[in-house]
Amino acid sequence: xxxxxxxxxxxxxxxxxxxxxxxxxxxxxxxxxxxxxxxxxxxxxxxxxxxxxxxxxxxxxxxxxxxxxxxxxxxxxxxxxxxxxxxxxxxxxxxxxxxxxxxxxxxxxxxxxxxxxxxxxxxxxxxxxxxxxxxxxxxxxxxxxxxxxxxxxxxxxxxxxxxxxxxxxxxxxxxxxxxxxxxxxxxxxxxxxxxxxxxxxxxxxxxxxxxxxxxxxxxxxxxxxxxxxxxxxxxxxxxxxxxxxxxxxxxxxxxxxxxxxxxxxxxxxxxxxxxxxxxxxxxxxxxxxxxxxxxxxxxxxxxxxxxxxxxxxxxxxxxxxxxxxxxxxxxxxxxxxxxxxxxxxxxxxxxxxxxxxxxxxxxxxxxxxxxxxxxxxxxxxxxxxxxxxxxxxxxxxxxxxxxxxxxxxxx
Amino acid sequence: xxxxxxxxxxxxxxxxxxxxxxxxxxxxxxxxxxxxxxxxxxxxxxxxxxxxxxxxxxxxxxxxxxxxxxxxxxxxxxxxxxxxxxxxxxxxxxxxxxxxxxxxxxxxxxxxxxxxxxxxxxxxxxxxxxxxxxxxxxxxxxxxxxxxxxxxxxxxxxxxxxxxxxxxxxxxxxxxxxxxxxxxxxxxxxxxxxxxxxxxxxxxxxxxxxxxxxxxxxxxxxxxxxxxxxxxxxxxx
Numbered sequence: 176x177x178x179x180x181x182x183x184x185x186x187x188x189x190x191x192x193x194x195x196x197x198x199x200x201x202x203x204x205x206x207x208x209x210x211x212x213x214x215x216x217x218x219x220x221x222x223x224x225x226x227x228x229x230x231x232x233x234x235x236x237x238x239x240x241x242x243x244x245x246x247x248x249x250x251x252x253x254x255x256x257x258x259x260x261x262x263x264x265x266x267x268x269x270x271x272x273x274x275x276x277x278x279x280x281x282x283x284x285x286x287x288x289x290x291x292x293x294x295x296x297x298x299x300x301x302x303x304x305x306x307x308x309x310x311x312x313x314x315x316x317x318x319x320x321x322x323x324x325x326x327x328x329x330x331x332x333x334x335x336x337x338x339x340x341x342x343x344x345x346x347x348x349x350x351x352x353x354x355x356x357x358x359x360x361x362x363x364x365x366x367x368x369x370x371x372x373x374x375x376x377x378x379x380x381x382x383x384x385x386x387x388x389x390x391x392x393x394x395x396x397x398x399x400x401x402x403x404x405x406x407x408x409x410x411x412x413x414x415x416x417x418x419x420x421x422x423x424x425x426x427x428x429x430x431x432x433x434x435x436x437x438x439x440x441x442x443x444x445x446x447x448x449x450x451x452x453x454x455x456x457x458x459x460x461x462x463x464x465x466x467x468x469x470x471x472x473x474x475x476x477x478x479x480x481x482x483x484x485x486x487x488x489x490x491x492x493x494x495x496x497x498x499x500x501x502x503x504x505x506x507x508x509x510x511x512x513x514x515x516x517x518x519x520x521x522x523x524x525x526x527x528x529x530x531x532x533x534x535x536x537x538x539x540x541x542x543x544x545x546x547x548x549x550x551x552x553x554x555x556x557x558x559x560x561x562x563x564x565x566x567x568x569x570x571x572x573x574x575x576x577x578x579x580x581x582x583x584x585x586x
Numbered sequence: 587x588x589x590x591x592x593x594x595x596x597x598x599x600x601x602x603x604x605x606x607x608x609x610x611x612x613x614x615x616x617x618x619x620x621x622x623x624x625x626x627x628x629x630x631x632x633x634x635x636x637x638x639x640x641x642x643x644x645x646x647x648x649x650x651x652x653x654x655x656x657x658x659x660x661x662x663x664x665x666x667x668x669x670x671x672x673x674x675x676x677x678x679x680x681x682x683x684x685x686x687x688x689x690x691x692x693x694x695x696x697x698x699x700x701x702x703x704x705x706x707x708x709x710x711x712x713x714x715x716x717x718x719x720x721x722x723x724x725x726x727x728x729x730x731x732x733x734x735x736x737x738x739x740x741x742x743x744x745x746x747x748x749x750x751x752x753x754x755x756x757x758x759x760x761x762x763x764x765x766x767x768x769x770x771x772x773x774x775x776x777x778x779x780x781x782x783x784x785x786x787x788x789x790x791x792x793x794x795x796x797x798x799x800x801x802x803x804x805x806x807x808x809x810x811x812x813x814x815x816x817x818x819x820x821x822x823x
Contacts, residue, residue, distance in 0.1 A: 178702045193684060496680045499641060500694040500741065501669020503662045579641045583680065 179506070180513070187514040190486070191521075198518060201482045204475025205522030205562065206529060209555045212468040213530025216551045218537055219460050221544035230450045232370040232379065234311040236276075236413050238420060240264075240406040240427070241442045259440045261401040262387070264430060265303075268408060271426050274419040275408045279306030280387060282404035284395060288342060288383060289355040295341040299356055299383045301390020307333075309409045312384075317350040317365030320386055328388035332361040335382035336369040354383075359393050361385060374449050416445045472558060475522065476566035479515050483570035487511065494574050495582030504575040511574050515567025516560055523559025527552055588652060588748060588781055589615040589638065595646035596633050596804075607633040608644065609804035617748065618779040620772070622786055622795035622812075630804040632753075635785055639672055639751045640664045652748060669694055673742025677754035679734045681726040687713060687737045688722035694745040712744040713737070716770055732763030739770055743780070750774065750782045756791055768794045 191198040242259045262280055269278040281302035288295050307319050312333075320331050334342070334349055343349050349363045361383075370379040391400065410419050420443050427441055487494070494507055531552075534545040596608040607630045615621055625631040636642035637649060640656055641664075649656045652671065656664070668674075673694075681690045691709035700708075713722055716736040726734055735755060742750055752771065756764035772794055774780045786792050793812070800808040 178705070179696065179699055182696060182702070189684075492680065493682050496682060497693065497697075498665065499639070499668060499674050499680075501665050501697045501745075503665040503697070505662075506697055580636050583641075583676070 180509075183510050183513045184517065186510070187517040190514060191517060197482060198521075201478050201518055202475075202522035202525065204471060204478045205519050205559050206475075206526045208468060208471030208475050209523050209526025209559055210529030210533060211471060212464060213527055213547070213551055213555055214533035214537065215464050215467070217530070217534035217545040217547045218543055219464065220546040220548060220551075221538070222460075224546055225544050226374065227450070229372055229374045230446060232311075233374065233446050233449070234309050234409060235446075236410045236416055237309060237446045238275075238408040238410070238416065238423065239444045240408070240423065241444070242404075243439055243441045259431060260403050260406055261399075262303075262403060263401060264427060265403065265406045265408075267430060268406070268423060268426055272419060272422045274410055274415045274422065276411050277305050277309050278406060278408040279303045279309050280403040280406045281306050282387065282390060282395065282402075286357055286394070288338070290342040290352065293342050295338060297338050297341070297381050297383060299385065299390065299394065301385050301387040301395065303387050306407055307384065309407045312370075313368045314365045315368050316348070317363070319365060320384075325386045325388055328392050329386060330359065330361045330389055330393070331364045331386065332356070333365040333367055333384040334363055335367045335380035337378055337381040338383055339366055356383065356385070357394050361389075413447070416447055420445060468558075472562050475519070476562040479518055479563060480566040480570060482518075483511060483515055483567055484573070486514070487570050487574045491577065491582050491585040494577055495579050495585065498577070498579035499583060507577075508571045508575040511571035512564060512567045515571070516563035519559045519563030519566075520556075523556050526559065527555060530555070587614055587650075588617045588619075589613065590650045591637075591647065592649075593647040594634075594637065594644045594649060596630070596637065596642075597645045607804055608637075608647075610647070611801075611805055613799070613806060613809075615781065615783070617781055618775070619797055620775040620782045620784070620795045621797045621799060622784045622792035623799050623801060624785075624787060624789075624792055625801035625807075626787075629801045631785055631801045633804075634801060635751060635753055635783070638749075638783065639674060640667045665697075669697055670745060671748050673739075673745070673747040673750045675735070675738050675742050675750065675752040675755045677757040679726070679731075679738045679758070681734055681737055681741075683726060685725070686722065687718060687724050687726075687729065687740075690726070690737050691740040691744050693741055698745070709740070709744055712740040715743070716740045730763070731759050732766055735759060735763070735767050736770065739767070739774075743774065748781060750780055751785075752782060753785045754787075755784070756786070756788070764791065 240260060260280075265278045265280045269275055279302060281300050283298055283300040285296060286299045288297050288299070304320060304322055304325055312319075317333075319333065320329065323329075324331055332354060339349050342354060343352075349366050351363065353360050353362050355361070367380070367382070367384075373379045385394070387403075408419070408423070410416055423443055424439065428439065431440055433440065497507060531547055534547055537543055538545040591611055591613040594608050594611040594613075595606070598605040598607060611630070611634065623631050623634065633642070637644050640651070643657060647657075651667065654667075656667065659667070682693070688706065688709050691712050692705045695705040695708055710722060713719060716739050718733065718736055718740065721729065721733065726737070729737065750771070755771070756767055759767065768791060771782055771784070775782050782795075784792070784795055792798055796811065796813045798808070798810055798812050799806055
């Protein structure tokens with residue numbers, strides 16, 4: 176039997192080699208299908224990994240609470256339009272909800288920052304020291320400010336990499352230098368390790384952190400003392416996120432004296448929620464890819480079936496001869512199935528090459544990250560074989576069912 | 587007894603018309619005979635050949651080959667009988683195009699699951715038996731008609747069959763090639779004792795055989811010994 180398969184494969188290759196154009200055109204559907212799938216899955220995987228990395232850059236098990244819309248006499252302000260979240264909300268949440276490992280808060284604004292003769296319009300974020308822990312910020316040099324800095328509203332600042340790049344000359348050490356924010360001098364005590372883009376796509380490194388108290392008193396000139404832009408919290412375990420969110424809502428509704436039926440004047444989001452939005456997007460993408468792949472493989476498969484039917488007709492006499500000298504039905508069946516599989520397999524291999532090259536080219540030209548996983552390649556390969564077998568079945572069966580006498584007489 | 591046919595019937599249905607190709611034909615052929623079957627077209631000789639070659643089954647009657655009743659066997663079993671016991675030589679050679687002489691001669695062995703080396707060795711020796719040594723790599727288009735028919739004979743005898751069926755083997759050949767082909771068949775019969783059944787309508791070709799059977803209307807019309815010394819005149823049939 177091995178000799179039979181070997182020779183049949185060899186025969187199939189030669190038959191295809193004789194009709195190179197025909198075989199090539201037949202393969203094209205499979206080549207394009209497999210190639211498109213590999214290229215697009217690689218791009219999709221790359222994008223997914225990038226998103227996952229961004230979500231992870233938020234910190235671990237993070238909950239974010241934003242001030243919500245406020246309804247005043249039927250007029251609804253936009254989200255964040257209310258000054259409903261306060262420092263005492265954050266402190267009280269920590270006290271009342273044991274599930275919360277840490278709470279922090281912050282308030283941000285875009286400001287002119289000056290260092291010597293350079294200036295930069297960057298985001299200034301007044302935060303509690305705990306915020307830095309929740310968001311997992313680390314430092315390339317220097318270190319975080321302390322609770323004492325917070326209590327004394329010290330004029331100290333932590334700068335992100337983008338800010339450093341724009342405010343300092345290359346090689347200049349930011350730590351120890353004094354920058355001016357809204358004309359107030361702040362001493363740089365730490366440079367933050369880069370985090371890259373956020374899950375929403377903004378540059379997280381274009382940032383300056385200063386103690387919340389200093390921001391409130393010296394920079395922002397807040398109307399309502401103690402109001403914050405957002406409250407951050409974290410839990411020990413990911414499973415705690417959902418119950419923690421429920422408890423946060425209860426506590427805040429109570430604190431904000433909201434009546435039953437009245438809508439929340441705040442919004443709670445977890446890292447998982449944000450991740451899910453992205454996952455949802457990539458699921459849609461995957462479904463789309465699957466559809467494209469199915470259609471192109473279907474078209475490719477029909478192409479194979481069509482050409483095989485032609486081949487069976489052309490070689491009717493040959494089939495008759497083979498039967499006369501002792502080929503059984505399964506031999507004839509195997510011959511055409513092997514031929515179909517050879518076409519689809521070759522097409523699959525070319526498609527893999529095309530897909531890998533396509534992904535690399537996209538990666539280089541468009542600058543998108545691409546990941547070519549062996550799984551994808553193996554699946555694409557297996558699919559192309561399956562398409563060959565499936566669509567080869569009908570023509571092969573047709574050949575095997577020929578009556579040897581009629582086949583021998585066929586003109 | 588190699589071949590034994592008793593009351594063989596073959597009935598086709600062409601639309602509404604029933605065609606009785608064989609009507610109770612009786613025939614016995616011994617191992618080692620060289621038989622010529624003659625008859626006008628439509629006489630039923632092709633149908634008989636198909637049945638003898640296990641390509642077709644009789645509608646009624648008994649056909650036993652080497653003591654095995656062929657009627658009622660499944661298509662795979664028939665394929666095995668064709669593969670092991672019967673060699674075919676056709677009028678139009680029926681070589682597989684764009685495939686070398688060696689591979690054509692290998693074909694029956696190919697379906698036996700034999701190792702490639704054995705296949706090649708046996709096919710090479712079969713080709714040399716028909717005088718084609720050195721042409722193993724030639725394609726059918728590179729061979730003359732006579733040479734192509736010799737490849738077909740090599741293919742027919744490569745598996746060592748007990749019966750060789752030759753259907754108008756010289757029908758597409760010139761006189762010279764015809765003589766060569768008939769000499770090969772004659773030698774196979776005389777030297778190796780291979781049973782040969784030859785279908786022809788040419789009396790000078792039929793004359794190579796030792797026995798002549800004439801078929802008409804699906805029955806044996808004439809069955810006579812034409813061995814050396816008893817050869818009939820060409821108009822005898």
